[in-house]
Amino acid sequence: MSRSAKGKIAVRDTVLIVDDDGDVRSLITTVCEINGIRVLEAADCSSALKVLAREHDRVRLVLLDYFMPGMEPIKCVNTVVDKAGTSIPVFLLTAADNTAARAANLRVSGWLSKPFEVSGIAELFYAASFPQKEKKK
């Protein structure tokens, strides 16, 4: 929890999904909804930076695609990581080859190679200590 500009206590309960592929955003959004996690979406890097600037206090985790139009991938990752700061982990989602090597050279918290399992996304939520939705009995 952190204190917002208006003095209200904000809860970091949101995932920011940054991917130019609408279907992938939709897939992760569905997984989030199943887990009761709020979602913000951005289709490119500049949109993601705007969302981060606006909703920084609410975002708990950023899932960032590596290749996107509008900005060079490394510049995009570095800018988003800088904007997120130390309080928000940034995970890389990419279909590029040699994901581990690429991620190792960046200041990201982790990476997930496309195509990924839905359970892999859920594990990221767990790693980011999201409050899990109670399962209906």
Add this chain to the structure above:
Amino acid sequence: MRNGVSVGHRLWLLVACQTAIAVTLVLAGGQTISRMANDYRHMYEFQFKSIYSVRKAMEEAAGLEDGARSGMLDTFYQRYRAKWEVASGSTVDAVRFREDLSRAGENTLPRQESELLTKLRQALEAKDANGIRESLAGLYDVNIRYSLFAYRSAADRNRTGRIRLYVIGIVGVALILFLGLHVRRAIAPRIQRLVGFVREFQNGTYKKINDEGSDDVAVLTNALNAGFSAIDSRERDHERFLSIAAHELKTPVTSIYGYASLLVSHPQPASNTEQAVGIIYRQSWRLSRLIESLFLAVRARSGDLRFVPKPLKFSALLLRVLEEMQPFFPTAPKLVRIDENICVLGDETLLEHALWALLTCATGLSTKSAALQLSLVHSDTSAHLEIDIPKPDIPMPELEELFMPLRAMEYETGTGIRSAVGLYLSREIARVHNGKLSVQRLPNLHPAFVMDLPA
């Protein structure tokens, strides 16, 4: 030596120089030996034999009394006289011997000999024993002096000949060494560099090698450079193409696999199922298109593109492809003008792929959310398709590169351009239809893909 002289010419020059020096040495050596032989023959013939015969005559004259006559001495005189005439004649050896005498200031010897011979003849006629002995003693002395002089002359000539041979030999060896080193310096380091270059390339490292000459080695180096550069460039293109192709293939697979696993783990609610199936269907279509495009691109590259032409309505085909691709356009394309019933003789499958690739690339290259503008116009003999890319700042050379085999544009180029696996296949498809595909800058400064097919 200029670098423009060929290697063969350099070596020929070296061999010619070596041969010339060797021939000069042989000729000079032969001449020296020949002169020495002449000198010794002359000494033997005219000095040693004369001394011997004069000595014998002196022995005969020793016992001769005044008034007595000796047949042996008469014969000696006749023979000596004949030999003297030869020696003072115009033979080569005689002339050279007189020249040597003249140079040495011994001009008096032939005159003395002539006078002594005259005295000997008079003494023989007068049967003057003392006169005969005195004349013979004089001749003996003259011949001894001749032989001493001839020996010195031969020795001098021998020494001069040797020195001349040494000088020719030393100059020749120096010249050959100089030329050899010069040729080696002009060729060997460059060939060594060339060998190093080849070895490095064999080990997987390509470095450009510069040779500014214009001779055979430079031609070979530049040809090797061009070949290795092409191989290296082709390797890089292959790697980049495979990397991008893999990325393009993984993108639809991500959605298919993700939604399929979601359906398995969370079959409810039904709305999710409907959405998931729709996305799986759409992305499967995209994936099959990509795979088919890759296969066709490989076939086109190997010149094995199957072309089965049939009459077909091109305008209807374009509209169908546009409809199928509708979910992939961020904004629906604007159809500026589509002439109906444009018929072409073509392969529907191939043209469908060409249109799909063109529209995919144009969408990827466009500014976000800007609509493509399409026009399909029937001119006199062709169907003219224009796909306007609404992004004016794309450099034309980069667009042209998309048409090269196994070429794709990456995001890392810094221009932010996104693209599929290139348009080589589309251009090949246009070509087999006897048409053409190009990229042009329109009057509104937007680039556009322009396809013309015979209609």
